[in-house]
Amino acid sequence: MLKTFFYSFLIYWKGTDKLYDYIIIGAGVIGSNIARELCRYQTKVLVLDKENDVANVQSLANSAIVHSGHNPEPGSLKARLSVWGNLLYEQMEEELGIPLLKTGAYVVAHNHHEEQELDKLAELARINQVPEFSILNYEEALLDEPNLSKTVTKVLSLPTTKVTYPWEVAFAAMENAIKNGVEFRKNALVTKIRKVGNVFYVTVNNNQEYQSKYLINAAGVASDDIAGMIEKKVPYTIKGRKGEYFVLDKRVKGFVNHVLYPLPTELGKGVLITPQFHGEILLGPNSLEVKDKYHPTTSYEGLTYVKENAALLADNIPINQIIRSFAGIRSTSDYDDFYIKESLEVKGFYHLGGIDSPGLTACFAIAKYLVEEVMNVGEIYSIDPNFDPLRKKKVLFNRLSLTEKKDLLLKEPLYGNIICKCEKITEKEILDAMHGPLGSNTIKGIKKRTRAGAGLCQGGYCEEKIIKMIAKEFNISPLEIAYDKEETKLFVAETKVKP
Amino acid sequence: MIKEIVVIGGGASGLAAAIAAKKKNKDVLLIEREAELGGILNQCIHNGFGLEVFKEEYTGPEYAYKFIEEFNSLDIEYLLNATVIKLDKVDDIFIITLSSEKLGLSEIKAKAVVISSGCYERTRGQITMPGDRPRGVITAGSAQRYLNINGFLVGKKVFILGSGDIGLIMARRMHLEGAEVLGVAEIMPYSNGLNRNIVQCLNDFDIPLYLSHTVTNVESDEFKRLKAITIQEVDSRFNPIKGTEKHFSVDTLLLSIGLIPDITLLDDFDIDVDPKTKSAKINQAYETTVNGLFICGNSLQVHDLVDNVSKESSRAGTSAADYIDGLVTSRQKIKIIPKENILYVAPQYLDFGWSFKELIISFRSSKKLEKAAIKIYQGEKLVYQKRRTFIVPAEMEQVSFPYSELSKDEDLRVELEEL
Numbered sequence: 061m062l063k064t065f066f067y068s069f070l071i072y073w074k075g076t077d078k079l080y081d082y083i084i085i086g087a088g089v090i091g092s093n094i095a096r097e098l099c100r101y102q103t104k105v106l107v108l109d110k111e112n113d114v115a116n117v118q119s120l121a122n123s124a125i126v127h128s129g130h131n132p133e134p135g136s137l138k139a140r141l142s143v144w145g146n147l148l149y150e151q152m153e154e155e156l157g158i159p160l161l162k163t164g165a166y167v168v169a170h171n172h173h174e175e176q177e178l179d180k181l182a183e184l185a186r187i188n189q190v191p192e193f194s195i196l197n198y199e200e201a202l203l204d205e206p207n208l209s210k211t212v213t214k215v216l217s218l219p220t221t222k223v224t225y226p227w228e229v230a231f232a233a234m235e236n237a238i239k240n241g242v243e244f245r246k247n248a249l250v251t252k253i254r255k256v257g258n259v260f261y262v263t264v265n266n267n268q269e270y271q272s273k274y275l276i277n278a279a280g281v282a283s284d285d286i287a288g289m290i291e292k293k294v295p296y297t298i299k300g301r302k303g304e305y306f307v308l309d310k311r312v313k314g315f316v317n318h319v320l321y322p323l324p325t326e327l328g329k330g331v332l333i334t335p336q337f338h339g340e341i342l343l344g345p346n347s348l349e350v351k352d353k354y355h356p357t358t359s360y361e362g363l364t365y366v367k368e369n370a371a372l373l374a375d376n377i378p379i380n381q382i383i384r385s386f387a388g389i390r391s392t393s394d395y396d397d398f399y400i401k402e403s404l405e406v407k408g409f410y411h412l413g414g415i416d417s418p419g420l421t422a423c424f425a426i427a428k429y430l431v432e433e434v435m436n437v438g439e440i441y442s443i444d445p446n447f448d449p450l451r452k453k454k455v456l457f458n459r460l461s462l463t464e465k466k467d468l469l470l471k472e473p474l475y476g477n478i479i480c481k482c483e484k485i486t487e488k489e490i491l492d493a494m495h496g497p498l499g500s501n502t503i504k505g506i507k508k509r510t511r512a513g514a515g516l517c518q519g520g521y522c523e524e525k526i527i528k529m530i531a532k533e534f535n536i537s538p539l540e541i542a543y544d545k546e547e548t549k550l551f552v553a554e555t556k557v558k559p
Numbered sequence: 560m561i562k563e564i565v566v567i568g569g570g571a572s573g574l575a576a577a578i579a580a581k582k583k584n585k586d587v588l589l590i591e592r593e594a595e596l597g598g599i600l601n602q603c604i605h606n607g608f609g610l611e612v613f614k615e616e617y618t619g620p621e622y623a624y625k626f627i628e629e630f631n632s633l634d635i636e637y638l639l640n641a642t643v644i645k646l647d648k649v650d651d652i653f654i655i656t657l658s659s660e661k662l663g664l665s666e667i668k669a670k671a672v673v674i675s676s677g678c679y680e681r682t683r684g685q686i687t688m689p690g691d692r693p694r695g696v697i698t699a700g701s702a703q704r705y706l707n708i709n710g711f712l713v714g715k716k717v718f719i720l721g722s723g724d725i726g727l728i729m730a731r732r733m734h735l736e737g738a739e740v741l742g743v744a745e746i747m748p749y750s751n752g753l754n755r756n757i758v759q760c761l762n763d764f765d766i767p768l769y770l771s772h773t774v775t776n777v778e779s780d781e782f783k784r785l786k787a788i789t790i791q792e793v794d795s796r797f798n799p800i801k802g803t804e805k806h807f808s809v810d811t812l813l814l815s816i817g818l819i820p821d822i823t824l825l826d827d828f829d830i831d832v833d834p835k836t837k838s839a840k841i842n843q844a845y846e847t848t849v850n851g852l853f854i855c856g857n858s859l860q861v862h863d864l865v866d867n868v869s870k871e872s873s874r875a876g877t878s879a880a881d882y883i884d885g886l887v888t889s890r891q892k893i894k895i896i897p898k899e900n901i902l903y904v905a906p907q908y909l910d911f912g913w914s915f916k917e918l919i920i921s922f923r924s925s926k927k928l929e930k931a932a933i934k935i936y937q938g939e940k941l942v943y944q945k946r947r948t949f950i951v952p953a954e955m956e957q958v959s960f961p962y963s964e965l966s967k968d969e970d971l972r973v974e975l976e977e978l
Contacts, residue, residue: 545783
């Protein structure tokens with residue numbers, strides 16, 4: 061008896077003897093893309109994330125903008141990787157089916173002083189080699205942006221600014237990585253790291269250990285804490301700045317067509333108005349340093365600040381169409397730039413520290429930069445001839461033409477059954493989100509994959525239907541279904557009388 | 560093939576509209592997106608329905624069943640599990656695009672359309688409620704559906720924001736199901752629910768009602784589950800008053816903070832929308848500013864009694880039949896304008912092309928009035944007045960009077976004079 065117990069404990073503890081080439085901590089847009097870039101070589105890669113899904117912290121809640129690269133300090137990594145990253149989005153739209161809305165952006169000035177600042181910003185854009193930018197006067201800008209605030213005097217037009225759908229960036233990269241052999245483990249909180257000889261031993265949830273030759277810290281907000289597990293002196297500290305936002309329902313589509321920026325300040329790019337890929341519009345973010353970086357919350361003051369500042373960009377914002385507010389966290393560090401380097405203390409340990417804005421913009425470039433220029437993976441591992449960079453674009457049924465819809469319905473009648481009435485998401489799309497290499501059985505996971513529940517009624521109508529679908533597909537009781545983490549069960553009890 | 564009348568939605572409203580139109584010998588098709596008729600009534604297992612229509616007290620499903628029985632006896636054509644995803648009008652014909660597993664995408668043509676698509680619940684996102692975004696903040700209607708239809712309880716320590724009827728009903732329901740209901744907060748200085756619900760759902764179970772209070776903070780635990788809320792008293796401008804904070808440890812916050820007519824199907828139409836009802840403006844025939852497009856029930860205005868939904872929708876169904884019969888002549892109309900102490904009126908237009916004898920106006924007051932006179936003016940002329948006692952915003956009022964004597968040139972003004 062005792063022997064059996066000891067034996068099973070041993071197996072439980074030891075986990076796997078497998079030696080990975082790379083372990084990546086963090087499955088946001090950065091970690092997922094690094095995993096995919098490593099697939100170009102004959103490597104064994106494991107990705108660990110403490111959350112129950114990819115893209116669940118910084119990648120979850122942000123402005124979704126692919127910036128042109130106009131404002132980082134020339135010569136910085138941020139400048140180089142954001143301009144490069146912006147270009148890569150066009151390629152990834154093809155390769156990975158990344159959603160892209162080519163909006164362009166206006167940075168606005170309201171008076172003589174701001175116009176001078178705008179000219180300085182245009183000069184930065186020039187040095188950073190931002191393509192196609194120009195200065196427009198108010199009347200010129202108004203032609204494409206009829207609701208532009210009447211207080212605006214001049215704008216810097218940045219046509220290469222785009223909007224993406226951050227969750228899909230992470231899904232696409234991770235799905236493709238998994239297809240190319242990467243292993244992904246969610247709900248894996250790293251609790252201990254040690255290096256013995258040339259091997260990293262990474263303990264997760266205090267009870268399981270993984271081994272690798274190299275260790276990549278893409279843990280975002282937690283990156284300094286992760287580094288602190290193995291470095292005596294971590295070269296940066298994550299301060300954590302929260303950003304609060306409002307979401308306007310997609311019925312306001314067209315209220316603004318460009319991303320509207322105020323002039324940037326030391327705190328960041330300021331409160332923006334951002335049209336989103338699926339038609340809704342974001343107001344925000346503010347930028348406030350928070351005590352608890354794992355715990356960004358919305359506040360009256362913050363949300364009021366967002367409303368007031370958004371009003372400097374456009375007139376008559378339809379705030380009666382607000383359907384949601386949220387707060388996201390930026391992993392801002394005390395280092396001025398992205399910190400993408402090998403550890404000075406521990407060989408083979410790589411930092412991706414302080415990846416705040418423009419991290420989403422730069423994510424594809426960051427992954428390439430790390431793999432090719434920092435880690436020089438090509439010198440260690442040979443190229444994998446079987447690497448397949450392609451991932452099929454997700455079907456967004458409601459966006460198809462009538463003919464396309466009818467064709468698809470002949471093959472798949474379940475595209476006819478609308479589950480989410482606000483966003484018009486069909487049963488087939490939800491089934492697809494449950495299965496596949498990165499399938500999900502949580503309400504939030506399905507919302508992120510399909511947008512079911514992201515619209516006007518915020519899931520009031522479809523959540524019940526999705527619960528039934530999950531119960532059926534995974535053959536579990538609704539009592540076992542969670543919103544996100546395992547602990548966030550939807551129900552506490554079955555009622556006395558069953559219908 | 561062109562249908563005469565298509566009714567969109569098969570709840571209390573759609574059933575009554577379809578029955579009324581069919582009784583006028585019209586070719587009617589009703590479209591319902593759920594697997595069964597009855598709409599939200601199916602989850603309202605409490606009693607109190609039918610006192611006005613049937614002079615008897617029924618539960619929601621019983622009330623629905625009475626109508627479904629009549630609907631079936633009239634052999635009215637209907638589709639289930641079919642969602643209307645688009646509504647257009649080309650010349651005088653409506654084109655209804657349907658999506659369903661069975662039929663795929665299909666188009667149905669109709670001469671007239673009745674929208675009876677109900678309403679949806681206001682969510683947390685539509686009000687400013689600062690704090691964390693944990694699991695456990697849920698609309699009262701959703702919790703009701705989970706409990707009464709699916710058989711699952713969403714939480715065991717519950718607070719309720721908003722004193723709308725669903726919130727009150729759910730306070731009692733969750734209490735009876737073994738949950739601890741710690742209180743109900745209402746931002747207004749008066750309840751938004753029917754008085755009988757305050758008495759029967761809160762007072763009878765010693766559940767406290769905090770008037771002029773709202774939730775000002777939401778806290779989650781490490782797993783993003785609701786852990787606690789803070790409520791605060793608000794001043795006359797609804798700003799929280801410092802020092803009035805009360806904390807409650809809860810696992811569930813139910814929201815009963817209002818219902819909004821679901822008129823997303825009208826998005827493609829250039830119709831007049833009333834910012835107060837958040838629905839289409841109508842004339843006395845329940846016709847929107849698009850000829851032949853009718854709207855009724857909770858998709859027109861949120862009702863507190865289903866009996867009124869049925870009566871109203873029955874009239875809308877009859878109007879749609881009259882429209883098909885070509886009984887509408889001129890299109891000369893005047894406005895009906897809410898004034899002193901009136902939150903909104905419906906209809907918002909009086910169209911002299913329709914030959915009804917009586918004008919029925921529904922309205923809600925904008926504040927609580929102990930004694931008041933309802934007065935309707937045309938220019939300087941008082942055309943209707945009636946005294947009422949105890950008028951509250953939570954209860955929809957109705958007046959009706961003949962309008963053949965009215966001038967066709969001057970707008971009507973509806974007032975509530977405090978006595």
